[in-house]
Amino acid sequence: MESTLQTGAVRSFEDAVYRKVSWRLVPFLMVCFLIAYLDRVNVGFAKLQMSQELGFSETIYGLGAGIFFIGYFLFEVPSNLALHRFGAKLWIGRIMITWGIISACFVFVKTPTMFYTLRFLLGLAEAGFTPGIVYYLTCWYPAHRRAKIMAIYCMGSPLSGIIGNPLSGFLMGGMAGVAGWSGWQWMFLIEAVPAILLGLFCFFYLDSSIDKAKWLSSDEKRVLQTAKREEAKAAGPEVRAGKVFTDPRVWLISLICFCYVTGQYGITLWMPTFIKSTGVTSPLHIGLLSAIPYIAAIFTMYAFGRSADKHRERRWHLIIPCMMGAVGFLALPWVIHSTSLSLVFLSIAAAGILTCTPLFWSLPTAFLSGAAAATAIAMSNSIGNLAGFTSGYMIGYLRDLTQSGNSAYFMIAGMLMLGAFAIWTIPAKLVNK
Template sequence: MDTTLQAGTKIRTFEDATYRKVSWRLVPFLMVCFLIAYLDRVNVGFAKLQMSQQLGFSETVYGLGAGIFFIGYFLFEVPSNLALHKFGAKVWIGRIMITWGILSACFAFVQTPTQFYTLRFLLGLAEAGFTPGIVYYLSCWYPSHRRAKIMAIYCMGSPLSGIIGNPLSGFLMGSMAGVSGLGGWQWMFVIEAVPAVLLGCFCFYYLDNSIAKANWLTSAEKQVLELAKSEDVKAVDPQARVGKVFTDPRVWLISLICFCYVTGQYGITLWLPTFIRSTGVSDPLHIGMLSAIPYMAAIVSMYFFGRSADKHRERRWHLIIPCMMGAIGFLALPWVMHNTALSLVFLSIAAAGILTCTPLFWSLPTAFLSGAALATAIAMSNSIGNLAGFTSGYMIGYLRDVTQSGNSAYYMIAGMLMLGAFCIWTIPARLVNR
């Protein structure tokens, strides 16, 4: 009995050590990639502070351009993730990063709304498949009971892009204005695009397409990882096929949930600099430094909820609570926008809740699907969900133009988050709590 117990403890210790090794190898690098991806996706929110005035773009033009990114993203999401499943992460993730880096730099030369719309659409096409591709890639390495914490750490790239990128964007826009005849916002696009291209090239050499091809793992380590993966696969739907994903009501439900929380996510990330400026702050560097505060709160929240979800093997309430935090934050904003400090408090509550939803959400599809069906479901839910980036960006800009106030937009976002929380509550606990 004691010998069996000791053997089991020894195996678990070795498994834990192996996963720590995998995590140190993969997660920091992928988190940095996500940081750069998110920065290149949303730095248009900072560029708006100068670009809209210089080019004569209205709030509606900016909102439509910011949102049209997600139309391209929607169209190419599923094909991109199926391509990753076929060609492997090292080639496909590298291709995505190089392409979007080049396109992001091209924004420095935008002069008309049509050019702005076209580049944002192409950027969406280029970046499609990155986030669901990484989610699928990590699901090939980690069993379900380890994913929430790992996804939380990976998704910290999003708030880190705000903490690092927002002050950097503000600094570049202020200090580089007029250099070589270009505006500060133009230099910001060029400089912040370079890391994406460099990291994309590095992907070809650093990432491994599977556990079996990872030369940095020993045979015993590969065996324990494959065993954990095979045990996890037994718990998912063995009959799931790619074609059935599109008629599976579970996948449509989680797609709606994704749409709801992404509405809030891009309400924060695309408009946060504008929200802060509306409280009376005008200097780009000061806006950048203040906008880092909500992202700091998000990092703490993401780690706490992700760790707790894995510890208790509970998914629903760990996702419902962050959704409601986001709703409360946005509902309070119309009443405190006259005060910068209070606005930052409620923007921090909103950001902490909304950005925490992302890593916890991905534990839903990975709980009941695997293989190509999982890759398809992840891409489908993410592509439909990210259409909220289009509707959210456009509607916020339109409502601000029409009402000359952001209040109606805040209520719209809060309503979507509450709908998302209700949809999560309807999911049977037995389906996802493992």
Template sequence: METTVETGAAGTAGAVRSHEEAVYSKVTWRIVPFLMVCFLVAYLDRVNVGFAKLQMAHDLGFSETIYGLGAGVFFIGYFLFEVPSNLCLHRFGARMWIGRIMITWGLLSAGFAFISTPNEFYVLRFLLGLAEAGFTPGIVYYLSTWYPSHRRAKITAIYCMGSPLSGIIGNPLSGLLMGGMAGVSGWHGWQWMFMLEAIPAVILGIMCFFYLDDTIGKAKWLISSEKRILEKAKEEENKLTVPDARVGKIFTDPRAWLISLICFCYVTGQYGITLWLPTFIKSTGVSDPLHIGLLSAIPYICAIFTMFFFARSADKHCERRWHLIVPCMMGATGFLALPYVTHSTTLSLVFLSIAASGILTCTPLFWSLPTAMWSGAGLATAIAMSNSIGNLSGFTSGFVVGYLRDMTQSSNAAFYMIAAMLTIGAFAIWTIPAKLVNR
């Protein structure tokens, strides 16, 4: 009799788990592919300046330092408006705020087709940073309202695949547009690239108003029982999470500053890849924009497989620290090796792939840290704070790398600087108590 009862209980529990998995699968197919495409477009519009540089710098007479400063000043605007933007998203909802972000950055990105002076370049990059501020942390916060912590690493990794996909799709596309559209209607190829690649952002921004739902309760595509399953999972998680912190307390919380340092370190490597990858490949002897675009896709293809492997393993083992430390050190190893292989395009691609795989894998795994420490408006603030400070490293990877290249006529010093920052980040991750984030 006891065996029959136990078998029945096990069968019931299995059916409940199966139904729960089906509900989360439904949620994932509804929102994650759309958000991934949004991130792909966002990342493309943020870093296509790295491809435009191959022609734009010559056409407009920009030095490496001018380009680096313009590429980096984006992150000053991003830093200034990041926290206010994420608080606006928390107040007004993802549907309206993410849509607003995408429309404004799309229009500004198209404006780069009309620049002719360094000052115009600087101003538009700064405004683009203001416009896009809050997008990534807003999406991370939005996903945290749908998924409990033990599901978020894999889901965030799927969303963050928009970043390497933008390299896989965007780099060859940018090379094709710059080569194929050059001279059409009297425009340079880089002008057409900026204009045409901005259109999807505006279209997706408009779609956000109609497609996204601000909360589980407002989702008309879910029935009542499915909503209860999702809300119950969030309620259970909230019992294990630190209560919603007041916004002001986040800025005095040492943990918030520690994760901001971690973000700063790995994002230094991230933009070392995304802003300078075409230039690094060109320096190995490749000259055709389309060939550079195709070769630039290889490190991003490798990154997709690495991201998924580490994220799945982190969720399976409920372990966050070492799953973040190892990719960070992969990035450092790749950059440390690059000065010794710049004579070979093939070897350079091997180590750029190792670096890109590690660095881009850090992104989805990093976001499991703040979501395990805070909730509510406190979480929104912590995410925005760490992301805004972290993205200031885009200024480091922009201006400093450009300055070092101008000063030394080589990328080697920049490679060592990026490797050092990634190593510091790995050590900072190690100092976080495992019990705080491993769940």
């Protein structure tokens, strides 16, 4: 009886420590992710005015939107290794300040070449942010606590749609003509400022490791360090970072990432265009309506993340959202005449696709740790995010070629179904922890 009481007291103290860590780190990181995502995809809103004003075709926009991910791909792994070496405080702050400055420079875009160049540089600047945060959180939480935490952190993505899309629509409509600038120019400038301010705040707020956290007592640090040691012991000998590139498991999860990211940027980069094609014309109305699918995504992300941790099951919790995304896109060609029905299936697609992100990150950290985990996270994310390039460019090209979005919807649905099949091939014992 006494032993049971002691065990309960230990568990209660451990839960309290992780609650303290979560309240300290997760809200701030979620806000950072919200701003990162907003600066990455607000070009989808700028397109509504910028393309017409500058004479950009759908293909030019799609290539420019997608070329971001080439820069992201090239610098992703080096950036995450730099974070592992220099610490989160320095590196995440550097990333945010750099991308904020480059994002503000979009107000000067006049030609396709300038557009392509700045999108490429923005990708270079932001490379390493998301996998860096994922790796950073693995330094604080063991595997069985990470899915829910990642789900909360990744809510920054749909929140950027809920908050950012109406804001972008408002800025583009309300600021048009002020000081001789177009609405899309003011949108880029104003939405870049929070990234710079948050980047500066990172230097004072984040701690690069458990040991350096002055807001934790020695007993609280001991709880966190013990959990990490036990997890590392269960994972077996640490794999050298260089071995990651020849590990077939890492290539498989990179394929999975590529498939669901195809759908992710199909949604986030083209949502305003999808809604406009149903007959809505006001930028503010488009912004308000495009927030609805992201609201659905928030509830779905939290429910799946909590369930995955509770049941310690990862595969089916990832397969089902992938298939939800595929169903949503397959239905769009048949309901495009109706704004309300289109929103229903866009909501199903967004809820499924965006839920994949936090659940996916439990895969590489389930069988790797340390620098190898940092490399695997960066590698899978960089390869996966090449889908942002192929998805953005192919959707624009297919829309110009066919004067319809139907073939693009089918392409995205097919990639999501391929991703679901790839997840199914992973042995359950490898990732269900």
